[in-house]
Amino acid sequence: MPEQSGKVQTVLGLIEPDQLGRTMTHEHLTMTFECSHVPPAPGDEGLAAAPIEMKHLHWLQQNPYSHHENLLLNQEIEAVKEELLCYRKAGGGSIVENTTTGITRNLPVLRQLAKETGVHIIAGAGYYVDVTHSDETRKMTVEKLTDIIVNEILHGADGTDIRCGVIGEIGTSWPITESEKKVLRATAHAQTQLGCPVIIHPGRNKATPGEAIRILQEAGGDISKTVMSHLDRSIYDPRELLEFAKMGSYLEYDLFGTEVLNYQFNLDVDMLSDSQRVQTLAFLIREGYEDRILIAHDIHTKHRLTKYGGHGFSHILKNIVPKMLSRVCHSAGLWHQA
Numbered sequence: 001m002p003e004q005s006g007k008v009q010t011v012l013g014l015i016e017p018d019q020l021g022r023t024m025t026h027e028h029l030t031m032t033f034e035c036s037h038v039p040p041a042p043g044d045e046g047l048a049a050a051p052i053e054m055k056h057l058h059w060l061q062q063n064p065y066s067h068h069e070n071l072l073l074n075q076e077i078e079a080v081k082e083e084l085l086c087y088r089k090a091g092g093g094s095i096v097e098n099t100t101t102g103i104t105r106n107l108p109v110l111r112q113l114a115k116e117t118g119v120h121i122i123a124g125a126g127y128y129v130d131v132t133h134s135d136e137t138r139k140m141t142v143e144k145l146t147d148i149i150v151n152e153i154l155h156g157a158d159g160t161d162i163r164c165g166v167i168g169e170i171g172t173s174w175p176i177t178e179s180e181k182k183v184l185r186a187t188a189h190a191q192t193q194l195g196c197p198v199i200i201h202p203g204r205n206k207a208t209p210g211e212a213i214r215i216l217q218e219a220g221g222d223i224s225k226t227v228m229s230h231l232d233r234s235i236y237d238p239r240e241l242l243e244f245a246k247m248g249s250y251l252e253y254d255l256f257g258t259e260v261l262n263y264q265f266n267l268d269v270d271m272l273s274d275s276q277r278v279q280t281l282a283f284l285i286r287e288g289y290e291d292r293i294l295i296a297h298d299i300h301t302k303h304r305l306t307k308y309g310g311h312g313f314s315h316i317l318k319n320i321v322p323k324m325l326s327r328v329c330h331s332a333g334l335w336h337q338a
């Protein structure tokens with residue numbers, strides 16, 4: 001990867017790493033998430049079909065995946081642009097946009113947003129989870145999938161000349177399907193050719209992160225340049241978390257701002273609150289993993305935008321960083337209640 005080597009590839013071209021500034025490593029600026037629709041609870045059908053209104057916001061925040069319109073972040077380009085301008089004002093420099101094939105990646109929109117806001121945007125190559133794979137994708141060989149991913153980074157994706165700068169988020173379910181395994185192997189082969197970072201979306205089960213890393217490892221992937229996303233809803237037990245951390249990937253807590261009683265995709269999960277996320281990061285730092293931690297909001301629905309009463313892309317910079325600083329003196333805090 002001679003031209004890109006040592007640089008960061010944004011949707012507007014190559015930049016030096018020291019130009020990145022503060023970077024959210026897992027966000028979406030335009031995407032659709034209909035693949036993850038959850039039918040509303042009996043009696044909530046009216047709320048699920050109603051326009052988004054102030055009086056329904058609490059319901060929407062607790063049931064974000066049951067409201068069809070809420071899953072169409074691609075309808076909010078203007079609101080996202082305003083958010084990015086605020087993000088810059090709050091000290092933000094760059095955003096890694098994790099939308100891959102299957103959830104409506106839109107590279108021309110990303111390029112436009114980068115031009116209009118001055119935020120560096122790095123786009124993701126590859127494929128989301130199995131339910132979004134086309135029949136054509138499912139039939140592809142690992143070699144063909146590898147060629148496509150490499151091409152998205154070296155030459156441009158989706159018929160454009162806009163190049164992706166990372167591979168991911170690469171989707172996995174639980175159990176990891178055959179088609180997803182092929183994509184993981186292709187990801188590892190493309191990473192070997194290019195030397196670029198990889199970001200993995202694990203299935204919603206605590207076994208998936210380790211299993212996905214093993215598949216990448218066996219296919220020759222560089223785990224030290226691999227990010228495991230969504231640990232906020234995947235691995236809770238401190239011992240299991242440390243076992244996973246030993247595998248060597250980056251550990252990403254990317255659901256900052258998400259405060260829910262029930263995690264709609266897996267009701268057995270008690271999703272971490274922001275305070276618990278901060279406590280978990282303090283725990284990982286005490287255990288020696290400070291330089292392996294990444295954080296973000298993973299905004300992927302409308303309700304998390306400030307336009308809809310959400311926390312927006314500046315929440316970490318405006319609220320979480322001050323909270324962390326206020327806790328520095330108390331960093332011997334206990335592990336959150338499991």
Ligand SMILES: CC(=O)NCCS(=O)(=O)O
Nearest residue numbers: 201204230233265298300
């Ligand atoms: C876009 C995306 O995959 N977000 C993750 C949502 S989840 O609830 O952590 O699976």
